[in-house]
Amino acid sequence: MMLSIENLNAYYGQAHVLKDVSINVNKGEVVVMLGPNGHGKSTLLKSLCGMVDKKQGKISYKDQDIIKFSSEKIVNLGITYIAENRELFPYMSVMENLKLGAYSKNARKYEKENLEKVFTLFPRLAQRKKQYASTMSGGEAKMLAIARGLMSNADFLAIDEPALGLQPNLRLEVARIIKEINNQGKTILVVEQNIPQITDLADKLYVLEEGHITFEGNKDDALSNDHLKEIFLGM
Amino acid sequence: MIKILAVIYGIIGILPIFVSDSSIMMRILTMILIWSVVASCWDLIMGYAGIFSFGQVAFYVIGAYSSAILSVSLNVPPVVAVLMAGIITAIIGVLVGLPCLKLAGPYIALVTFAFQLALEPFLKGPLGKAIGSGGSRGIISVPPIEIFGISFSSSNLVPFFYLTLIMTLVCSVIIVVILKSHWGTAFLALKDSEDFAASLGVSAFKYKLLVFGVTSFITGLFGALYVHYVGILSTRMLSMEVFTVLLIMIVVGGIGQYPGVVLGAVVTVTMNELLRPMGIYRLLIMGGMVVIIVLLLPDGVTGLFKKLSFFRSAGKREQVQ
C-alpha cells in the first residue's frame, strides 16, 4: 500500500472538520473522493500535504508516518498538492512558475526532463513561456497549476477539484490529462464530482460527508447505491 | 465587564481615604485614572474597531495644547477650555481619520505615527509659536480648573482626584455603551471576517470614523484635564517614552480584552513609578517587558485569567495537537 490514512482528525479553528477518516491508496491507482462542498474533502488533501496544523491520527506514506512532517518535507518525499484555486505566482512567467515547481531537492535533478514532459503534455504552455500567470485565462491557469505540480517529480498527486469552473470541453481535456498522468505511473487522489469521465477512471471511490467517510468501494458498488447515484454521480 | 470596572474603580475611589496624606500616592492614583481612560480609548480603536492607530498620544497632546492655549492666550475659563479642547481634538481626529481610515492597516499605523512625529516640529516651529505653543519652551503657568470657587490643581490633590474619577466613570460608561451597542457587535463581526467587512463597505467606514471621533474627544478631554492639573506643558509629552508606557498598558491588559486595559493601566503606572529610581534602566526594562509579554501572554493578564478559569472548568478537554 502506498498511502494509508488511519483515524485522521483535523480541525480548522474551532471546527472539527475531519472525524476519524481512514482511506487507503495503492500504487498506480486513481482514487476519487466525492462529497458535498464544505464537508472536508479539501481539508483531507491539505492535511495529507502538511498544510493543516491541527490534526491527529496516522498518515503513512511508503511505510513512514508523515503526520508531523512539514509541507516542504512532504513535497520532497514525492506528494504534491494541486490546489483548487491554483495558487500560482501571479507576477511570474509560466517558465518561472514551472521552475519553482521543481524547488524541492528531489525535483531539482529532474527539472529539465520534467520540463520536456510537461511541455509535451501541455503544448499551449510551451507557446506561452514568458506570459505572466496573472494574465492567463482560467483554463490555462488550471493547466499551469497541474503542470507546476508535475514539475515536483511527485509519485503521488493530490488534486483538488481540477475541473471546477471550466467549460465542458476543457473538463474533458482535464480528464484526458489525468488519465495520461496516471498511465505514466503516478498515483492520484482526486477530489472531483462534476466529470463522469474522471469517475470512470477511478479504481476506488470514497464519499466524505460531514467529516466522516460514508462510502468506500468501486464504481459498480457506487452505482448500485441509489443515494450515491442520485446525489454525486448525477445519473 | 461593568462589574469588573466597578470593582477596579471602586477600589481606586476608596483608596484616597487611606492615602490622602501621601502626595506621591495621590499623584499615582490620579495618573492611573487618566491613563486608564486614554488607554481604554486606544484599545477601543485598535482592539475592537481594528484600526491600527498610533496617533493616541498625539491626540492626548493636542487636547492638552488646545486647552492650554485657549486658557493662557485667550483667557477662556479652564472648564470651558477643557470641553473645547475635547471638541477640537475630535475635529482633528475626524480630519485625520477621513483620509486614513480608508487605507489598509499598516498605512494607518504609519500615517498616524508620522502625524505624531510631525507634531513636535510643528509645535516647536514658527507655525506652532504663531498659535501660542510657546515653541521649545512650551507653556508654563496653565491655570487650574475652577468650579464654584474650588480650585482643582496639583496643590489640591484630593479634589482633583475626585473630579478625574467622575470624568473617568462618565467616559467609561460611554465606552461600555459603545461596546455593548450594535457598534460593538459590528466591530467584532468585522474582525471575524474581512469579507463581511467588505460587504458592509461604506458603513464600516462610518462606524470607524465615529469611533475615531468619540475616542479623540475623550482623549483630548483627558489631555486637557491633565494640563490644567500639572500646569506646565512641553513637547516632551510626545516622546517615545510616553508612547511606550501607553502601549504597555494595552499589552499588559490584552488587546481587545476590555476592561483588561484598565488593569493594565493600574499595573503599568504603578510599575513605572516603582522603577523610577533605576534611571535609564527603567525604560530598558519597560521595552523588554513589551517584548516578553507580547510573546508569552498573547492576551495579556486578562488572557491569563481566562485561561486559568478555562482550565478549571474544562480540565479534561481533549488535547489537540
Place this chain on the structure above:
Amino acid sequence: MLIEILDVIISGLLNGSVYALMAIGLALVYGVTKAFNFAYGSFYTMGGYFAWVFLVPLNLPGGYYTVFLTAIPFLFVVGFFLEKLLVAPLRKRSDWQMKAMMLTLGLSLFLDIGYIAMFGPRLKSLPDIVEGTLDIGPLVFMKQDLVIFILSISGLLCFAWILNNTRVGMAVQAVAQNPIGAQIVGIPKDRVFAATFAISTIMVGIGGILLSQKNFVNPQASTGIMIKAWVITAFGGMGSIKGSLYAALIIGMLEAFVGYYLGMIHIDIAVLTLLLITLAFRPQGLMGRE
C-alpha cells in the same frame, strides 16, 4: 546659484541612495513576511555602533574592509534569530500583525536604551571612509560622498541580482507573491521569513554604517530612520521594490531642497504632507499593486 542647486541635488541623491537601500529592505520584509518591523531603525543604529566599536576603541586593522566583512554576517545572524525567536511565534495568533508591531516597538525601545546604557548618550563620530575632495570644474565633491553613493548603489544592484537570479531570491519572491503557492511547491516558508528579515537587517545596518559617517552615531536616530523608511515604502507602494527605489530618491531630493530653502525643522512636515497627498489620491502608493 546654479552651483548651489547642483549641490542640493547631489546631497539629495546621496541621501536618496542610502534611503533606497534601507527602504527596499523594509519593502522586502513587509512584502514577504507581512510583519511591520518597528525596530527597523534600531538596526540602523546598531550598524553605526558596530562600525564605531571596530574602528575607534578596538581600532582593528583593515578599517572599513574589516567592518563590512564582519558586519554583514553579524547583522544576518541578528536578524535571522530575532525573527525566529520574536516574530515567528506570533504568526499563528489572532491580531498577529498588531502584536508584531507592538513587540517590535518594545524591542526598539529596548535596543535604543540599551545603546545608551552601553555607550553613553553622547554622539559618536566615525572616521571618514576616504578623505579629500575631487574637483570637477567648479564642482567640488567629497570623496567620502562618492564612496557612500557607490557603495549603496552597488548594494542595491547586488540585492537585485540575488533576488532575480538565485534560488533563494526566487523563493523569496514566491513567498511574497503567494505564500500558499510557495508552501505547495515545497519552499520552507518559515526559513524564508527569517532569511528576508535577516537580509533587511543587513541592508539597514549597512545604511547605518554609511550615513553615520556624515550624521554621527546617534542612539536617538532610530525612530526618525524607521519612520523615514516606512514613509518611503508606503509612498512607493507597500512591498513594491521598484516603487521604494523611486520614492527614496524623491524623498531624498525633497529633504535636500526643503532643508536648504526652508530649514531642517520643516523636513518632517514636508515629508508627511507628501505622503498624505499621495495616499489621498493613490491609497496603494506610487507603484503598489491592487
